[in-house]
Amino acid sequence: MRAALLQMTSGIDPAANAATIVDAMTRAKGEGANMLFTPEMAGYLDRNRARAAETLCAESDDPVLAAVREAAAREGLWVHLGSLPFKDERADGRWANRSLMIDDSGAIRARYDKIHLFDVDLANGESWRESSVYGPGERAVAVDTPWGRMGLSVCYDMRFPDLYRALTNAGATMLLVPAAFTVPTGMAHWHVLLRARAIEAGAFVIAVAQVGAHEDGRTTFGHSLIVDPWGEVVLDMARTSGLALADIDLSRIEEVRARVPAIANRRAVPEEVEIA
Structure with missing residues (x-):
């Protein structure tokens, strides 16, 4: 499998973010990629909630999703949209941070x-x-994809290994972890957590990140990674935005x-803990 990772500095203009993704899809397809992976909040990143409320919409009306679906069919390329924010999706009125897998149709x-x-x-007061x-x-x-079963997660999920245990128990051999990590937590925990998830699962981890200074004032860590099932880093994009490609040897999983x-040695752990 040839994977294309798009490390982004997403802003507050969905049209501009969509154009960045679609351009990367065209370039990725031209370089032989099978799938493009994007970070969390690829289509819109804004901590100004009042401004975001004026921009966001339901999934069915989202212009970024529509543009990516159209390009996926045109290019014949699978795309994992790390996540997009949607409103008017939940009965409680809160928004959804949603990851989407789009096929080549x-x-x-x-x-x-x-x-x-x-x-x-x-x-520090934050x-x-x-x-x-x-x-x-x-x-x-x-x-399920042509390259195996992929387990979906987003950013902060990576700190909760029970989720990945459930995904690998269900047959996942690749774990997707799109993110928008802050710089301090990224420096401390990003690599070690993702390598741990890969090692304990015997699975590839593909973690595409936001990077740099964003329009809303935040700064993100970058270092989009591919980690193999042994915990070795196959690709690290450091703090440069743009597109990177890597060939993934799927036989590494079985090996x-x-x-x-x-995974074969796993046993169900009782919920109750005996206190001696």
Whole structure:
């Protein structure tokens, strides 16, 4: 499989973000890619909630999704849209942070709404309340592709290994982790968490990230990665925006799982813990 990763500095203009993605799709197809992967919030990244509320729409009306689906059919290219923000999707009024898998006919093969939401008060005075705007997803989702079963997740999900255990128990051999990581947490945890997820799952991890200074004032870490099932980094895009391609040797999955059969050796762990 030849994977194309698009490391973006998404802004507050959906049309501009869509144009960046569609251009990358054309270039990726021309270089022999089978699938393009984008980061979290690829179509719109804005922490100004009032402004975002004026821009966002439901999935059925989203211009970025429409443009990417059209281009996928034209180019004959699979696309994993790391996530797009949608409103008017939930009964509780909160928005959805949704990952979408689009096939080479432009059809949507799978949808996954981010389950784990980042709510924290930091020592430097910053406060993040993702759950005040976004509602959590309620389903783990894996999708079959010509290159194997891929398990879907988004950003903060990477800190919760039970999700990846469920995905690999369901047969996933690639784990997708689009993200918009901050710089301090990225420096501390990005590589080690993603390598750990790959090692414990005996699976490839493809983690495409936002990078650089964004229009809404935030700065993101970058370092989009492909990690193989042994935990070796196949590709690291550092802090440069743009397109990168890498060939993925799918036989590596069986090789590593035979060498360390952690999935085959798994046992159900009781919910109750004995306190001695």
